[in-house]
Amino acid sequence: MSKKPKLRRSNGEGTFYRKKDKWRGQFSTMKNGKLIRRTFTGDTKLEVYHKGQQWLEVTQHNTFAFSAQNSTLTQLATYWLESIKQISVKPKTYQKYVSSLHLYVLPYLGTYKVSTITPQDIQELLNQWSTGVLKGKKGHVISSSTIRCARRYLSELLNYAVNIGLLFKNPCKLTKPPRLKTNEIHPLSIEEIYKLTSTMKAQLQEHIDSPYRMNYYASYIAVKLAIGTGMRLGEVFGLCWDCVNLEKDIISIRRTIQTGSKEKTFQDTKTKTSRRSIPISQELHNDLEKFRYFQKQYAQELGSQWLDNHDIVISGCFGNILSTSNFKSRYFIPVLKQIGLDHITFHDLRHTHATLLLSQKINPKIVQERLGHSTITLTLDTYSHLVPDIQKEAVKALNNLGI
Numbered sequence: 337m338s339k340k341p342k343l344r345r346s347n348g349e350g351t352f353y354r355k356k357d358k359w360r361g362q363f364s365t366m367k368n369g370k371l372i373r374r375t376f377t378g379d380t381k382l383e384v385y386h387k388g389q390q391w392l393e394v395t396q397h398n399t400f401a402f403s404a405q406n407s408t409l410t411q412l413a414t415y416w417l418e419s420i421k422q423i424s425v426k427p428k429t430y431q432k433y434v435s436s437l438h439l440y441v442l443p444y445l446g447t448y449k450v451s452t453i454t455p456q457d458i459q460e461l462l463n464q465w466s467t468g469v470l471k472g473k474k475g476h477v478i479s480s481s482t483i484r485c486a487r488r489y490l491s492e493l494l495n496y497a498v499n500i501g502l503l504f505k506n507p508c509k510l511t512k513p514p515r516l517k518t519n520e521i522h523p524l525s526i527e528e529i530y531k532l533t534s535t536m537k538a539q540l541q542e543h544i545d546s547p548y549r550m551n552y553y554a555s556y557i558a559v560k561l562a563i564g565t566g567m568r569l570g571e572v573f574g575l576c577w578d579c580v581n582l583e584k585d586i587i588s589i590r591r592t593i594q595t596g597s598k599e600k601t602f603q604d605t606k607t608k609t610s611r612r613s614i615p616i617s618q619e620l621h622n623d624l625e626k627f628r629y630f631q632k633q634y635a636q637e638l639g640s641q642w643l644d645n646h647d648i649v650i651s652g653c654f655g656n657i658l659s660t661s662n663f664k665s666r667y668f669i670p671v672l673k674q675i676g677l678d679h680i681t682f683h684d685l686r687h688t689h690a691t692l693l694l695s696q697k698i699n700p701k702i703v704q705e706r707l708g709h710s711t712i713t714l715t716l717d718t719y720s721h722l723v724p725d726i727q728k729e730a731v732k733a734l735n736n737l738g739i
């Protein structure tokens with residue numbers, strides 16, 4: 337058997353030793369002419385070593401010297417967000433960290449010294465959000481998932497404080513998040529699907545001579561894609577023609593766009609399972625074929641004004657990626673209001689795709705693969721209760737077996 341590599345001690349690092357079933361290690365460094373020491377504990381020697389190294393790196397390379405007594409939560413959060421999280425997560429995820437902490441945590445706990453924050457302080461803040469004592473910008477009660485998300489990010493931040501020696505324990509771990517309340521989803525019926533798509537098509541025909549006809553046509557195709565494939569919003573608007581194989585009737589999900597930002601940039605798919613291939617129906621094939629022809633003719637009319645932007649499918653008037661917010665506010669939501677479906681969101685079209693397939697007794701594993709869910713459990717937990725026929729089929733099978 338190969339021997340485990342020994343951990344080399346860094347400059348200023350003392351000895352490792354065990355005490356009460358815990359490993360301890362001492363680290364020291366010079367900062368502004370002063371000797372600073374920190375002792376770290378952990379379940380393994382390697383864990384202690386990593387904590388110490390992280391503390392040394394922060395202390396030695398930062399102009400701002402953090403201390404539990406003097407540093408506020410806002411000061412620590414600012415460094416952690418800009419220097420740690422921004423380089424380790426996707427841009428959209430980073431924005432979630434920033435917005436969650438700046439909206440729901442730092443306005444209330446930001447001036448607290450890191451060492452003075454107690455589990456009771458955090459729990460009281462969580463409870464005030466949960467009960468509606470504190471409300472969002474527009475006076476709305478914040479959802480349980482948003483509160484849980486803010487708590488998770490705060491816990492990550494305070495874990496970092498523990499790792500660099502500002503805290504001995506993470507006070508957030510002694511708090512309880514609110515019970516998760518799942519948002520109701522609204523899959524469309526066959527009749528509602530027809531009403532939506534036919535109205536979108538009629539809207540297109542009314543504006544077929546408009547300077548914005550490309551936006552109207554692309555919006556119609558975006559809706560057809562979502563219903564016909566179950567693709568996410570970012571996947572639909574990040575789809576390029578190189579991923580549309582009309583000879584084999586397969587759409588490949590290889591990229592997505594960061595929705596909600598001014599600068600539309602391509603990025604990797606949400607998860608590894610999101611990178612997938614989706615066979616499409618003959619109707620969707622026909623829709624895409626007609627739209628591709630229209631888009632090419634339109635691009636020829638514009639000539640050099642048409643942008644060569646990765647040959648995007650859901651394009652704007654000049655070949656750029658159509659803004660998702662523009663799509664919703666001008667071409668999608670007005671139609672929903674017109675036909676009395678203003679409670680529907682674009683994501684409900686994805687739910688509709690899954691629910692319709694399950695109602696037609698399609699194997700849930702196939703539905704999972706089409707949606708790009710990480711596990712089949714997620715698919716079943718989300719949709720099985722929406723398809724009563726599944727339970728009826730189960731009872732019918734038991735009756736046939738005489739059980």
